[in-house]
């Protein structure tokens with residue numbers, strides 16, 4: 001039987017239903033897993049997303065884009081294909097796409113994580129025959145600390161800086177991680193201040209009903225904002241510019257899954273690296289794949305080859321899915337776009353050399369654990 005989802009020039013395509021999932025070119029009908037720039041592009045004639053993500057997608061797509069919504073779990077028919085969206089736990093409104101036709105069920109995960117995140121609905125496993133999964137952190141070296149540990153580490157760092165009269169600057173992408181960090185820190189430590197790109201998304205989150213602590217926008221012509229007591233949340237693109245000078249003496253930290261590789265943080269000279277990601281870590285990927293019950297797994301977006309190999313060793317029918325991201329399994333290749341979820345700022349990416357090779361080698365060990 002023909003595959004329900006295939007890769008075309010414009011991206012993942014469901015021929016039977018005549019629609020695309022996260023197309024990278026304008027198409028007549030686009031089902032969007034979430035609003036990050038590498039998944040939601042402008043120019044399509046019609047968009048479909050999960051209802052909690054509508055305002056975020058609207059702020060990314062502009063006021064005129066025709067956006068249809070469905071509730072999580074609600075099934076609609078598109079040219080005879082049953083389509084439903086299910087929480088992916090990645091950012092507000094993020095969804096896995098479930099497709100059913102002719103007795104076969106496919107799920108396209110989009111980006112997802114299993115960790116707790118107070119700013120979005122938690123990941124829900126969806127049973128299927130064929131799973132198309134991301135693999136951004138699909139190597140055994142990538143294991144995340146718990147959300148509680150991350151929050152405690154952030155608070156301690158912020159408190160120490162505040163007591164020394166130093167501003168705490170944490171770099172995090174503007175959609176999702178910035179709001180998550182704001183939601184988990186202790187706002188009694190000091191004021192929280194955000195870059196304009198972050199504030200745009202903060203406002204979309206608030207308008208969508210997500211509760212966040214008070215967050216100040218940096219006023220025009222400001223000087224020494226926050227008096228050395230503030231936690232500043234900004235996208236990595238501010239590095240190297242003059243914006244950071246607004247805060248006087250500052251400790252600059254990066255919040256990213258790539259901070260797992262200590263060499264990355266050191267080479268970039270970040271005062272701190274917080275290992276916090278909105279993608280599944282390695283155990284999370286394996287847990288999600290197992291929970292899907294899928295016998296066939298297509299791996300995309302990240303370390304597709306080694307993860308597919310590991311899954312084959314475990315008896316699954318697994319293969320990398322040849323999308324435009326295939327073969328770009330190094331962090332160097334991630335984050336060409338400014339707000340790519342896990343991009344270290346330009347030029348900061350870890351080399352695919354020693355660290356990644358060692359990590360890739362480790363995958364065999366994990367297979368026999």
Ligand SMILES: [Zn+2]
Nearest residue numbers: 034036111341
């Ligand atoms: Zn994403």
